[in-house]
Amino acid sequence: MNGEGNSDPSTPKNPSPWLIVWAGLSICLPVLLLYIYSCSSQTIQIAGFELKQILGNQDIDAMLAELDEPELPSTINNTSTTNPQTNTESNVLAMGDDSTPSFINQANKKPFSLPAYELPVFADTTKHRILLIGDSESGGLRYPLNDYCLSNGHKLVLSLEWYSATTFNFGRSDTIQKIIAKYKPTYIFLVFGLNELYARDLKARKIAANQLAKKLRGIPYAWIGPANWDEDHGINKVFQSSADSATYFLTKKLTLTRAGDGRHPDVQGYRVWMDSIAGWLQTSARYKMAMKPPRKRGRPFRAPIITINAAKYRGY
Amino acid sequence: MQPNTVDTNWINQIFAPLHNPQLLQNIFGYSTKEPWFFTEFSFLAVFGVFLIFYAALVQKNTWRKLYIIAFSLFFYYKSSGPFLGLFALMIVSDYLFALAIQKSQGTRKKLLLWLSLSYSLSFLLYFKYANFFIQNCNELLSTQFTQQDLFLPIGISFYTFQSISYLMDVYRNEIPATKNVSDYAFYMTFFPHLVAGPIVRAKDFLPQIFTPQIINASLYKESLLRIITGLLKKLFIADYLGKYVDIVHELPSNFSGGENLLAMYAYSFQIYFDFSGYSDIAIGIALMLGYRLKENFDNPYAATNITVFWRKWHISLSSWLRDYIYIPLGGNRKGEFNTYLFLLITMLVGGFWHGADWRFMFWGLAHGLALAFHKAWKQLFPNPKNQWYSQFLSTLLTFNFVAFCWIFFRATSFGSAFASIEQIAFHTQWKDFTGFWLSRQEMGILLSIAAVIAFFPPNLKERFFQKLQILPTFTWIIWTLIALQIIIQFKDDVVQPFIYFQF
Numbered sequence: 001m002n003g004e005g006n007s008d009p010s011t012p013k014n015p016s017p018w019l020i021v022w023a024g025l026s027i028c029l030p031v032l033l034l035y036i037y038s039c040s041s042q043t044i045q046i047a048g049f050e051l052k053q054i055l056g057n058q059d060i061d062a063m064l065a066e067l068d069e070p071e072l073p074s075t076i077n078n079t080s081t082t083n084p085q086t087n088t089e090s091n092v093l094a095m096g097d098d099s100t101p102s103f104i105n106q107a108n109k110k111p112f113s114l115p116a117y118e119l120p121v122f123a124d125t126t127k128h129r130i131l132l133i134g135d136s137e138s139g140g141l142r143y144p145l146n147d148y149c150l151s152n153g154h155k156l157v158l159s160l161e162w163y164s165a166t167t168f169n170f171g172r173s174d175t176i177q178k179i180i181a182k183y184k185p186t187y188i189f190l191v192f193g194l195n196e197l198y199a200r201d202l203k204a205r206k207i208a209a210n211q212l213a214k215k216l217r218g219i220p221y222a223w224i225g226p227a228n229w230d231e232d233h234g235i236n237k238v239f240q241s242s243a244d245s246a247t248y249f250l251t252k253k254l255t256l257t258r259a260g261d262g263r264h265p266d267v268q269g270y271r272v273w274m275d276s277i278a279g280w281l282q283t284s285a286r287y288k289m290a291m292k293p294p295r296k297r298g299r300p301f302r303a304p305i306i307t308i309n310a311a312k313y314r315g316y
Numbered sequence: 317m318q319p320n321t322v323d324t325n326w327i328n329q330i331f332a333p334l335h336n337p338q339l340l341q342n343i344f345g346y347s348t349k350e351p352w353f354f355t356e357f358s359f360l361a362v363f364g365v366f367l368i369f370y371a372a373l374v375q376k377n378t379w380r381k382l383y384i385i386a387f388s389l390f391f392y393y394k395s396s397g398p399f400l401g402l403f404a405l406m407i408v409s410d411y412l413f414a415l416a417i418q419k420s421q422g423t424r425k426k427l428l429l430w431l432s433l434s435y436s437l438s439f440l441l442y443f444k445y446a447n448f449f450i451q452n453c454n455e456l457l458s459t460q461f462t463q464q465d466l467f468l469p470i471g472i473s474f475y476t477f478q479s480i481s482y483l484m485d486v487y488r489n490e491i492p493a494t495k496n497v498s499d500y501a502f503y504m505t506f507f508p509h510l511v512a513g514p515i516v517r518a519k520d521f522l523p524q525i526f527t528p529q530i531i532n533a534s535l536y537k538e539s540l541l542r543i544i545t546g547l548l549k550k551l552f553i554a555d556y557l558g559k560y561v562d563i564v565h566e567l568p569s570n571f572s573g574g575e576n577l578l579a580m581y582a583y584s585f586q587i588y589f590d591f592s593g594y595s596d597i598a599i600g601i602a603l604m605l606g607y608r609l610k611e612n613f614d615n616p617y618a619a620t621n622i623t624v625f626w627r628k629w630h631i632s633l634s635s636w637l638r639d640y641i642y643i644p645l646g647g648n649r650k651g652e653f654n655t656y657l658f659l660l661i662t663m664l665v666g667g668f669w670h671g672a673d674w675r676f677m678f679w680g681l682a683h684g685l686a687l688a689f690h691k692a693w694k695q696l697f698p699n700p701k702n703q704w705y706s707q708f709l710s711t712l713l714t715f716n717f718v719a720f721c722w723i724f725f726r727a728t729s730f731g732s733a734f735a736s737i738e739q740i741a742f743h744t745q746w747k748d749f750t751g752f753w754l755s756r757q758e759m760g761i762l763l764s765i766a767a768v769i770a771f772f773p774p775n776l777k778e779r780f781f782q783k784l785q786i787l788p789t790f791t792w793i794i795w796t797l798i799a800l801q802i803i804i805q806f807k808d809d810v811v812q813p814f815i816y817f818q819f
Contacts, residue, residue: 020371022789023536023604027543028364030797031357034804164563166570198743200569200735262751 127152128220128289131183132159133176134191137227139163139307140264141191144274146301151294156303157183163307166196167238171208175308176215187289188219193226194263196235205235209242220287221247224277228252229263246286249277271297346397354597355550357800367604374606377526381502384605388507392471395511399469402439403505409435410479411500414486414493429487433480440476443468448672471511473669475504477636482518484640491519499525508602512594514612514632521607528606535603537785540792542600544799549593551803553766557586560759565726568736574748576739578763583726584719585766588617591630615777617718617770620710622686625718637666656691660684670725675733679724686717711771 037044130149132138139161149156160179162169170176170192180188190212199205223243225236228251240248254276256269265273278291352359366387373379393400413432420428443466450461482503485491494500502525509516529535564571564579571579595612602609612631619625626634642662648655660681667680700706720737727733753760787795 017371017374019533019536019789020374020531020604021368023531023540024364024367024371026364026540026793026796027367028361029793030800031361031364033797034800035357035361038804166567196570198570198572198739199567201567262747262754 126186126289128154128187129157129183129185130154130187130189131157131179131185132189132191133170133179134161134189134224135165135194136161136163136264137194138189138191140267140270141189141224141274142303142305143267143298143301144271145189146303147294147297147299148274148278148291150299151296152290152292154187154289157185159303159305161305161307162192164195165192165308166199167192167205167208167212167235171211171215176212179306180215180219185219187287188216188221189224190216190221191224191226193232193235193239194229197226197228197230197232199235200233202234202238206238206242209238213242213244220289222249222277222281222285222287223247224249225251227254227256227265227269227273229258244286246284249280249285251276346393352391352394354594354601355547357804360800363601370605374528374531381498381525384507385498385501385505388505388510391507392505392510395470399467399472402469403475406436406439406475406479407501407504408497410483410504411494411497414483414500417483417486418493425487429483432483436476436479436483440472442466443472445672474513474515475510477515477633477640477669478504478518481515481636481640485518491522494522506602506607508598508605508607509609512591512598513630514595514598514609515636516609516632517636520610524607529603529608531604531606533789534785535606537787537789537792539600539603540796541781541784542596542603544796546593546596546598546600547803548799549589549596553762553769554586554590554593556759556762557582557589557766560756561586561726565728565732565736568727568732568739571739572748572751573739573742573744574746575752576736577744578749578752578759580719580723580736580740581767582759582763584617584715584722585763585770587722587725588613588770589766615770615772615774617715618711618774619714620707621714622683622690622717625714626683626687633666633669637662641665656688659688659691663687675724675727675730678730679721682721682724 130145132142132145134141138159142156142159142161146156148154158179160175162175170190196205223239225239225248226232228236232252236250236252240250251273254273256265256273258264258269259266275293278293281289281291354360370380370383373383389400389404392403396403410432413428413435417425417428417432447463447466450463453459454461482491482500486493494503499522503516503518503521506516506521561579561583564575565583568576568579592613599609599611610632614628614631616625616629619628642658645658645661646654647658650658661684663680663684664677665680667676667678667683670676670679723736724730724733727736
């Protein structure tokens with residue numbers, strides 16, 4: 001232990017310091033090679049599997065920046081193409097009074113869930129810029145919503161799919177404000193709650209839901225409740241009480257066919273769900289909009305999508 | 317290793333970091349957001365270069381020692397920034413205290429020991445426990461003390477325990493105090509064990525300073541294999557399991573009983589693979605420099621009872637607690653009741669060491685009670701049956717007890733822990749597991765792989781690693797390349813810090 005000094009005879013001689021050089025090289029060379037490869041435009045594929053580092057940290061701002069600049073209208077689209085003479089009755093229902101925007105109506109508060117084609121078609125054909133925000137359910141709902149948008153002249157400007165997200169993610173983060181500022185939607189669809197059916201801390205969630213509702217102020221929205229696969233512990237009531245009157249669609253009353261996981265609706269389930277929402281939007285929702293049933297289903301989805309995984313992203 | 321968009325001028329992209337005005341700041345600076353981990357590829361690259369220069373100094377004792385100390389201090393600076401000064405102060409004062417203790421006799425010696433221990437512990441108590449005491453004092457006595465905004469220096473729990481072991485060993489005349497401050501600095505700062513253990517004993521490590529192992533081909537392969545295994549354990553298994561655990565523990569009442577139960581098992585494997593992965597990397601890196609650190613894990617989940625578990629889990633900590641708390645208290649020499657009492661005290665200290673929270677105390681208490689219960693059981697039934705089924709049942713029981721206790725370790729609060737337990741106890745149904753499998757198949761597969769590895773017979777594991785070492789030396793660059801590419805390909809986007817960094 002006290003054998004200090006360079007010429008200590010007890011020091012074992014390494015057979016070859018070159019082996020240590022080799023050890024160093026066997027660590028830093030692979031790292032260097034992989035770094036160069038990650039910079040290169042070449043990609044090696046093995047059996048169709050791409051060998052490359054795929055993702056970095058999930059940064060919402062960077063994701064937003066990477067997307068193309070949204071095509072914003074010169075003035076926010078609020079013009080109705082409806083012929084007032086042919087749709088007088090419907091418009092009276094929709095208009096409320098002079099100071100109220102055409103899509104605001106407070107007459108009906110209870111959502112219901114009949115398929116759209118059984119309902120009278122609402123006359124207001126305002127073309128909306130629709131923003132879809134939600135948890136994994138929104139990922140399934142976006143396709144039938146896309147069909148409705150294309151058939152009714154609306155534009156789906158962005159689909160933000162925040163997997164495993166809860167009210168806390170939506171209420172506490174500033175992600176929604178950022179997206180609203182960037183995409184300037186005229187109508188927002190909120191679809192979440194499936195991860196909170198068993199939530200018991202309803203007080204905390206109520207606060208977060210109120211925070212979320214505040215973020216939406218000034219923009220018409222439809223707050224779509226979760227597609228319950230089991231009885232919830234009150235999250236629907238929390239959402240309903242936080243949302244403005246007649247803006248909450250109580251999905252739990254619907255019977256939807258489910259995907260293999262037993263939780264998410266399947267393709268047919270999402271279609272039925274969207275049909276019910278469309279019917280409600282035309283007749284009973286506070287912020288009404290034209291949602292005629294699409295003639296063609298399964299049309300290509302071209303709107304930008306942002307996906308976030310709440311398990312990785314701590315955005316609040 | 318940043319993700320890249322495809323760029324035709326990719327050579328420029330390779331050298332882009334060199335044009336970054338913040339280059340020097342990035343290399344030499346300290347950032348609280350990006351402390352250096354062994355899992356950082358930048359660390360591995362720098363370590364590789366460090367090794368190449370190390371080869372030139374390996375046969376020159378003083379230079380080799382100073383070179384490693386300098387790199388270790390740099391490593392610590394990258395992890396904890398200005399707290400390097402505090403660490404250096406502690407090293408110098410411990411060194412002086414140890415010399416003084418060695419020269420003293422009788423009461424003076426004892427006094428010096430207490431003074432030095434109090435001094436060493438004061439840093440840990442302040443940074444780690446001050447807010448805990450203030451908070452509890454405010455709650456119990458309705459006082460209005462303000463909580464401090466304290467940053468816990470990384471590794472302080474580990475190096476404080478090392479410092480205590482050194483001072484006590486000198487006091488007991490088990491080792492002589494180092495005559496040269498650089499020897500002690502080498503022992504304390506040696507970067508492989510610096511930030512999260514294993515807690516190295518001076519008597520094991522100091523003799524190695526001037527007689528490191530001869531780095532031959534077999535040692536080189538063993539060390540590289542340990543590093544790669546550790547990286548795979550951490551980045552493949554622990555981090556992915558952690559994703560599921562995080563989701564459930566964010567709000568356990570959101571999830572069914574079955575999901576909570578699986579999260580309990582997932583965390584048991586996560587913490588094992590995380591910490592044993594870290595220990596593998598640390599041991600591998602030390603070995604590559606010619607120093608052998610003691611093993612920290614020995615298939616702990618295969619233990620047939622809780623006493624054996626603690627001989628196999630975080631061995632450096634459990635043996636430290638035994639040698640510096642349990643035995644000095646009296647061990648089993650002061651009657652049956654006192655033995656149980658000392659066990660409880662030791663495990664409470666062990667729990668408290670992990671964090672300033674009642675949850676950790678509770679975790680330690682539960683383990684202490686289990687150890688005491690097992691001791692009593694052994695006295696009642698001194699000759700247990702060694703049939704395969706009794707071994708199997710004992711292992712199952714021990715593992716489930718340990719996994720259950722981890723709930724308190726992982727939960728964010730007592731409320732959250734009890735919510736998780738409530739879900740497991742009263743809301744578990746068979747459909748939870750089928751639902752879990754349908755919606756999280758990858759997690760189910762990963763959980764099964766983790767279980768198989770954790771319970772795999774150790775002799776088979778050893779044989780497997782021996783087979784791997786037959787591969788020729790010159791091919792190891794290629795194997796490392798392949799292993800790293802696999803790690804990059806499959807690792808999670810966000811590498812979680814090692815769990816034990818926070819302790």
